[in-house]
Amino acid sequence: MLLGALALSGHALAEADRTAQLTVLGIHLLAVSVWVGAIVAVAAALPHPGSLARRLTPAVALSVAVMAVTGLYNAHVNLRDLGQLASSTYGRLLDAKVGLVAVMVVVGLLASLLRTRSRTLRAVEAVVAVAVLTTAGVLAQTPNPVSFPYPSQLDARPAGTPLLSASNGRNLVPIAVTPGVVGANRVIVGVDRTDDNDLPVPVDGVDALEVTATCGCAAGTLRVTMSRVPGSPWFAGDATLGAAGDWTLTARARVAGVLEDPAVETAEVHPAAGPDQVLVGVAADLSGPAGQACQDGVIGLQAAAVEANQQAAVGGDTLRVLAVDSVAGGPAAAVERLRGFHVAALAVPCGDTATTAAIVAAGERAGLPMVGVPEALAAAPWAWTTGLGATGEGVALADQAASHNILSALVIAGHDRHDTREADAAAARLDALGIPVRRLAVDADPPATLAERVRALNPGTVMIVASQGAALPVIQALGALQPSWSPIAGALAASELMSNSLASAGGEWIYKGRINFASEVDPDDTAAIVYASRLEQWYGGRRPSIDGVRGYVAGWVMNNVLRDAGDDRSPQRLVSAIETRFG
Structure with a gap:
């Protein structure tokens, strides 16, 4: 009963595997009791303790062996690493206990060898045993290192570049502070409304944006000069945030000459360098024409990083995602700044084809591993x-089309390498399945004329494999045909067309659900569902998107690579971990 009570009063009760812990601790206490009981009995034996000591020697030897094995197990489950023997209070008390036990063993051996002084040595051994039991009692009530959260678990929220969603009661006001560190930053702000599909689209007629950044510190309030980014719905401006802490960002938009109410959000700003952290960098056109998609990719990456932090998957260090806007100084400058932050790797480069290629090339020159790059790169x-x-x-795409028992198919294809390979593969697969297929270039005719040609051909399905810029006018023209027409089995589009902007501007075929998308991301897949729930939890106001899911998947890959790499996060070790796990 007493041993059971002692076991239940210690750390074993707090362990997830209570049965194993309690059993091992109970055996440990039993072995200790046998050893200490023998010591007390021998020390008290009169007038010939030696004969009793010899009879108890086998039992004592067995108890010491059992105590050593169970003690090692208890230390293993209560310490995260050997360094905590010196760095933690629990570890130092365990050191003292082990030292006292070692003294007991030495004294016991001396008592057996020096029989003329055995009585005195046995008494000393008993005194040391009392010290061991006292130390063990204190140790049992001292919090062990595994009961404390890792640094990454202390505040497991999105860490890194703040990507915020504010509202002024009329419109959504997305705000990004990139890279979100003490020092030079770029503030990016948009003004969105929701369309009939509840998707965010830029508000027309935004004349100007007024932005201030306020910190409850000596830095005070900064006024950020905002300018519209050419060819983009975003406004951006430079801001030097001189102190770590919470910065309150207030944005007021002037729309069609009317100054709207302010939208307010808070951004956490930290130094780029810090203890117990691992940085992953993103160079992307965050304020460019594809800024929404690029920001969504960063959000997906951050959502995966939060999970890694909650699980202490990267050795307990906090995984932070820092993003730099490549629109400001160009792709090479963005990558160079991230390299200056000592990022472990780059992920999800984003922008148009030329920008993404330039980011990958700059990352290659910098010697940084890159995850989530387009297949062509x-x-x-x-x-x-x-x-x-x-x-x-x-x-x-072809298999999805064939599942509708179509009699014929038409592929509308773009000209870049990726589109050509995808269209070739779809056509070859359909041909192998015995389904007649024809092919038209996306720019073979003006969109309206091309739409009429497609209707005249009347295929069982239309497969659209082209960039958004090339495909959107054609999709709009197909939806505008009068009288209205669509293939019997509907249309299929490549995953590169899955975006909020195309869904909002695509016209009748999009609104009436006549286009399905083929993608490596299944909306019902576990990763997509988890990403959507994380988005709702941490990024209220941001909508799920295919780019966000892709960022999340890339983040999952990065989490596993960093975990496999252990404490060595050098580029060479990360590359080895990627090749070992993913080939």
Whole structure:
């Protein structure tokens, strides 16, 4: 009963595997009791303790062996690493206990060898035993290191570049502070409304934006000069945030000459350098024409990083995602700044084709591993894609079309390498399935004329494999046909067309659900569902998107690579971990 009560009063009760812990601790206490009981009995034996000591020697030897084995197990479950023997209070008390036990063993051996002084030595051994039991009692009530959260678990929220969603009661006001560190930053602000599909679209007629940043510190209030980014719905301005802490950002938009109510959000700003952290960098056109998609990718990456932090998956260090806007100084400058922050790797480069290629090239020159790059650029050293390749997606498109028992298909294809490979794979697969297929270039005719040609051909399905810029006018023209027309089995579009902007501007075919999308991301997949729940939890006001899911998947890959790499996060070790796990 007493041993059971002692076991239940210690750390074993707090362990997840209570049965094993309590059993091992009970055996440990039993072995200690046998040893200490023998010592007390021998010390009290009169007038010949030696004969009793010899009879108890086998039992004592067994108890010491059992105590050593169970003690090692208890130390293993109560310490995260050997360094905590010196760095934690629990570890230092355990050191003292082990030292006292060692003294007991030495004194016991001396008592057996020096029989003329055995009585005195046995008494000393008993005194040391009391000290061991006292130390053990204090140790049992001292919090062990595993009961404390890792640094990454202390505040497991999105860490890194603040990507915020404010509202002025009329419109949504997305705000990004990039990279979100003490020092030079770029503030990016948009003004959105929700369309009939509840998707955010830029508000027309935004004349100007007024932004202030306020910190409850000596830095006071800063007025940020905002300018519209050419060819983009975003406004951006430079701000030097001189202190770490919470910065309150207030944005007021002037729309069609009317100054709207302010939208307010708070951004956490930290120094770029810090203890117990690992940085992953993103160079992307955050304020460019594809700024929404690029920001969504960063959000997905951050959502995955939060999970890693909650699980202490990166050795307990906090995983932070820092994003730098490549619009400001160009892709090379963005990558160079991230390299200056000592990021471990780059992820989800984003922008138009030329920008993304320039980011990957700059990352290669900087010697940084890159995850989540487009397939066409994954041939670069140290660059890996995390999505389905063009050939695989083309086959998936064809199989999806064939599942509707179509009699014929028409492929409308773009001209870049990825689109060509995807269209070739889709056509080859359909041909192998015995389904007649024809092919038209996306720019073979003006959109309205091309739409009429498609209707005249009347295929069982239309498969659109082209960039958003090239495909959108054609999709709009197909939806505008009078009288209205659509293929019997509807239309299929490549995953690169999955975006909020196309869904909002695509016209009748989009609104009436006549286009399905083929993608490596299944909306019902666990990763997509988890990403959507994390988005709702941490990024209220931001809508789920395919780019966000892709960022989340890339983040999952990065989490596993960093965990596999252990404490060595050098580029060479990360590359080895990527190749070992993902090939």
